[in-house]
Amino acid sequence: MAELCIKLDYQDPVKEGAATLIKSNFPLWSILPILGATFCAGISILMTVLFALVPLVFLTLLKTLSTRQILMDKRGIEMPSDLSRGRLKGSYLGWDQIARAFVSGEGTAKEVVFLPLTKDLPTIKVPLDRLDGNQTEKLLVTIQHFMPGEKDASLEELSQTLKRLNAGLSSESEFSYTDIWEDELKRRFRPAAFMPLEAGVSVREGSIRIERALASGGLSAVYLASTKQGKLVVLKESVIPESYESELKEKAKEMFAREARLLMKLDFDKIVKVLDFFSEGGRSYLLLESVTGPDLRQYVKQHGKLRESLVLDLALQMADILVYLHSQEPPVIHRDFTPDNLVLQNDGKLVAIDFGAANEFIGNATGTFVGKHAYIAPEQFRGKASPQSDLYAMGGTLYYLLTGEDPLALSVSDPAEKVAVSPALAKLVYDLTLPEGRIASAAVARARLEIIKTTS
Structure with missing residues (x-):
């Protein structure tokens, strides 16, 4: 599972004003190289070069002024520079470097303050008048989830105030980010049938240290971990209870090892790199590179159903991934x-x-099906997964991106029944999710997508 990367739009009036000024004067500074070449070429080479560099300087400055986001992930919080407060560079604190977080001030002067454990680290102050209500909710939920230890009562008081305000919203189009992120955390952390590893625990003879749990539920867990070299990785853990038949467990372990070796051979920039696998203490592990960014479910929850042009771009990338996987020998599903x-x-x-x-590993050992039913092809339910099973899941994923709703399990999906979508794309989703007569290959799906994109 991806590591959550949360971004808050942060308003800086000075930055915004300076960026507007630079953009409005674009006609002037963009022609300076031409003026320099015309009037200074015969006078001074240095002056000509200086005139030519002006647009580059302004473009660099514009890029800097456009950086106005607070970034938060499992590791910590990063604050951008704030020219209106005289802060010329950004600041960063890891969650484990924060002694206390609390709400300070009143009215428009209210801010969330992060006090560091030591004096050599920066104090981060987030003025709440620079965030809208939804962004503030997002900040509070993130603190509640990521920052260890007890939380200051002032944070909970502000959270409850925002919830009461949201409860009074009359428009159905308005929604609470508190609800979105609380739902997201519930999705990631479901009750597990075993005891997940705690932060600080080391595995594989001390070479891998658990930093935080990213997700858990049922018979598996996903962790953010670090190697001895300080590299962040993701560790996926699968557990088979001792009560299950040993013969089934051994067969499942063999299949898991065989599949893991195949995954380690994959080398494609749109596929997470499987670094290693191992078993320890009755648990099996896949070691993967750490990928930062929202998954598509998170993205849709934040932005709503996606426009068709973006869905087409994402669909082409999905097809690229499946073309690569299915072209392996044997095909990787x-x-x-x-x-x-x-x-x-x-x-x-x-x-x-x-x-x-890992799901196959658990399913083979326990005789139970593990997976997201809304995206599972009928043949995969019967234990006969094929490359076309991935195409079914791709069709269901496109349906979700277009409608904002999960497809109905074991059914043909038609987004045109829910939203306005081009007939060609709706037909593609329909054909991808047929129980029989489904699109034959990812290459065929990609070719159809190219035609849709060029004719739309």
């Missing part, structure tokens, strides 16, 4: 190609994570 396992990075690149190998 993802088995869990869902919105939860596709991460959208800042540069727009989609990355597939969290292969269903």
Whole structure:
């Protein structure tokens, strides 16, 4: 599962004013290189070069002024520079470096303050008048979830105030980020049938240290971990209870090892890298690279159903991923190609994570099906997963992106029944989710997507 990366839009009037001024004067500074070449070429080469560099300087400055987001993840909080407060550079605190977080001030001067454990670290202050209500809710829920230890009562008091305000909203289009993020945390942390590892515990002879749990539930857990070299990685853990038949467990372990070796051979920039696998203490582990960014479920919850042009871009990337996986010898089946396992990075690149190998491992040992039923093809339910099973999941994922709703399990999905969508894209989703007569391959799906994109 992807590591949560939370971004809050932070208003800085000075930055915004300076950026507006630079943009409004674009015609002037963009022609300076031409003026320099015309009037200074015969006078001074240095002056000509200086005139030519002016646009580059302004573009760099504009990029700097456009950085106005607070970033939060499992590791800590990063504050941007704030020219209106005289803070020329950003600041960062890890959650384990914070002694206390609390609400200070009254009215428009109210702010959330993060006090560091030591004096050599910065104190971070987030003025709440620079965030809207939804962004403030998001900040509070993130603090509640990520920051260890007891929380100051002032944070809970502010949270309750915002909830009361949201309860009074009359428009159905308005929604509370508190509800969204609390739902997200419930999705990630379901009751587990075993005791997950605690932060600070080391595995594999001390070479891997557990930093935080990213998700848990049933017979598996996902952790953010670090190596001895300080590299952050993701560790996926699967557990088979001792009460299950040893013969089934051994067979499942063999299949898990075989699949893990296949996954380690994959080398594609849109697929998370499987670094290693091992078993220890009756538990089996996959070690993966850490990928930062929201998964597609998180993205839709934050932004609502997506416009068709963006869905087409994402669909082409999904097809690229499946073309690569299915072209391996033997074909690699993802088995869990869902919105939860596709991460959208800042540069727009989609990355597939969290292969269903661990789910297969648990299912083979326990005789139970593990997976997200709304995205599972009928043949996969029967234990006969094929490359076309991933295409079914892709169709269900496209339906979710277009409608904002999970598809009905074991059914053909038609987004045109819910939203306005081009007939060609609706037909593609329909054909991807057919129980029989489904699109034959990811390459065929990609070719159809190219036609839709060029004709839309």
